[in-house]
Amino acid sequence: MDINLIENILFATVRTGTPLLLVALGAMMSERSGVLNLGQEGMILVGAACAFMAAYGAGSLGLGILAGAAAGMAVSLIFAFIALSLMSNQVATGLALTIFGTGLSAFLGAGYVGQSITGLAPVAIPLLSGIPLLGKAFFAQDALVYLSFVLFALVWGVMRYTRLGLVIRAVGENPEVAHALGYKVLRVRYLAVMFGGAMAGLAGAYLSLAYTPMWSEGIAAGRGWIALALVVFASWRSERILLGAWLFGFASILHLLLQGYGYEISPNLLAMLPYIVTILVLVLMMYRQKNQGLFAPRSLGHPFHPSK
């Protein structure tokens, strides 16, 4: 295999893994605080539609990115209100968010199908991008990929080293005790869900402004669900999420490799790969842990309300 091919594959792997990394980091944050938000797919879609509309309308990619993150956060607030303040079933509410987000994004973006914009361009960092093999993958990407590195470092650092991370974990493990200690359980959970919403919105913006770049219905193509599986796969730990996202990114671009070698396989069959990999990974993880809940935050999915 020649070095150019490897460089290109690593480049595509990181690129394809980026939206998964963003969503999964956000989903992990919200799950660490004890909230299971199955609405990731819906939030990505709304983020992608709004990012594209804003970028198209204002002619500014930066504004598009902000709009995507803000839109993701805005719809996550609907979920947060119903699931946290009104204590609804989180599974059902998350599904509702995905159904709602799918419909809303298709509705908003209906007039933008087939429109094109100039997407986010890669920016090569001098010197570093010249490193053989890895330079192109890590230092010749677009700004959102770099932002995903920064956000990863941030989430990793906060969860590992800060008091804030400790509080989030405490709220996710045992909200009663956290409440008794005087921490605002609901506030922490609201913020964690909103952070997740912003991250999913960013991932959407990445899809419609950099990865494709265009808007089409269902552009997220199940990435929200794959990211949720990724969080389980990573046992709720950020560094494993990073590796997992790239692994999935690699699985999604495997067809490039196959085509590179001249194999002719239907694109529809190849498109099934990431989903099959997700199932395999879930099975493997569960088989190894024997017990599904081994690493999950203890209060994951259980409502808590101070008035209870």
Add this chain to the structure above:
Amino acid sequence: MRIEKRLQDSPLMLYLSPLLALLLTLISGALLFALLGRPPLGSLYTFFIAPISDGYGLSELAVKVTPLLLCALGLTLCFKAKIWNIGAEGQFVFGALIGGAVSLQFAEQQGWWVLPAIIASGALAGLVWAGIAALLLTRFNANEILTTIMLNYIAVNLLLWAVHGPLKDPDGFNFPESALFAPHTLLPVLFEDYRVSIALFIALFMLVVIWVVLSRTLLGFQLRVMGENHQAARFAGFNGKALTWLLLLFSGAMAGVAAISETNGPVGQLIPTLSLGYGYAAIIVVFMGRMHPLGILLSSGLLGLTYLGGEMAQIDQGLPKSITGLFQGMLLFYLLACDLLISYRLVLNTRTPGAVTTTPASE
């Protein structure tokens, strides 16, 4: 204003909450139409009333209700036992794919057994697709929400592959569609000139069967116990694994039959956009219908109406068809929000805060 736990769940609110959710959805819909510069009441009329103002409209509603009802009945049993099968969509698509392939096989073959064989093949395919999730759940403890959703995407890609490849109509001008099914492989319609087929009877028959099973048999009781408390079910000696298998296989088979009701009914061939999201909408049907057969019948009518309304809004007002999904999502959001009122009540805060002694973090 604050919320206070009721001593007992309110049975009244259990039934009022869906109506309240519908009312809130209508109000939000009116606001949305107004925002889009359309007359709110007139638009609501176009969306919810005009589609069913004549006999043809009502028969079209029955066409939409049939697959929704079939999918929802299977899901009801799963959800009652807290098995989150989100895969009705994939089971539907895979059922359509296999049932469609069988239908094409029988294009030349006549016989009374052809239709039953097609329906059975659809049911079997849906069953197999759900069986994968059942295997992964019972054997490997892999989360069924995620596996069934992955299987949805896999099924859709399989269908796309089939209509682009092996099942593509050779005389179809290169469109990704199968050949039209032969007339004798189509489900007979109930009335001349209307599209509603005998599948509606299958759906209604299954509705009665499930009603009886839920209310009159040990199985129905086991389901409810398992849904309330998995551990209690185990202590009572119920075989949780067998029950999980049974429920998933059954709901898969129902989704497969729902698929045949579409492919061998109004659609009459395999096309890439076979399901209009029936499998997902059926989830809303189940929640709206309070997991009760009669409620599910009513709520599948309401959800069916959102499809007709979406089509009508598209034709009449030039609004995107996806307004259907928007209304469906809103409906479920409002329902879940209103369900708070089942076990809590709103109390106006008249007393000064602090005067009430509350034990923090009780329970």
